[in-house]
Amino acid sequence: MNNITVTVNATEYPPQSKHKVIFQTFKKLQPSEAMLLVNDHDPIPLRFQFESIHSGAFTWEYLEQGPDIFRVKISKL
Template sequence: MTRLDVRDIPPVNRHPTIHEEFEDLAPGETLTIVNDHEPKPLFYEFQAEVESFDADNYEVERVGPEEFVAKFPKVEA
């Protein structure tokens, strides 16, 4: 599992960084991101654009007022 805390990454760079990290995953692995808001727009973006994104097994949990942990699984081969 790869964990990426994007809270310190400038907002303009967050989605490209997340996409790069996701692409580096092997099939069946999960990218866990820590964000300062619920990543619904990112979920919809992945659902629409990333064929290997397993949207059915996506999970998000609010851990604190400005801490959301989301799991973006990659489809198994």
Template sequence: MNQTATATTLDVRVLPCEQRRELIFSTFDGLAAGGSMEIVNDHDIKPLQGVFENLVPGKFSWEYLQKGPDLWRVAITKIGAARTGGQCCGSCGGDGH
């Protein structure tokens, strides 16, 4: 994971498949409102967009930065406070209840 002042970059190509989703959503949960992360992969992660829509509808934006054929880059930005997995991300100062 590489973090800059404006975005966190997750190169998930180096991770086993079973670890990718947990890392992506824990990183998203840690973003402040307006914060973004970039996911780098060797194939399109379009199905992940549907997972985001189910877990945090209206709380993220999805932008392709690069569309293959060998490298895919997607920027995901948190819009307002968001929760995933029923846990508060903490960006609103709430306690999750």
């Protein structure tokens, strides 16, 4: 089932705003909804930040893993 309700293209934001926009978007999701994150590099640091702040409240699924574009489905549990 495709439950992606919003897409965040991180390449469209300045570096200092990316994580803020991503976390604000995640906060607005309802349980079982997901966001699609599009980025130009592997967002490993973001994943660690999600695990620190939202441990057990999300899933992280790579839909595309580079080398130029990374697409990650982040679902709210």
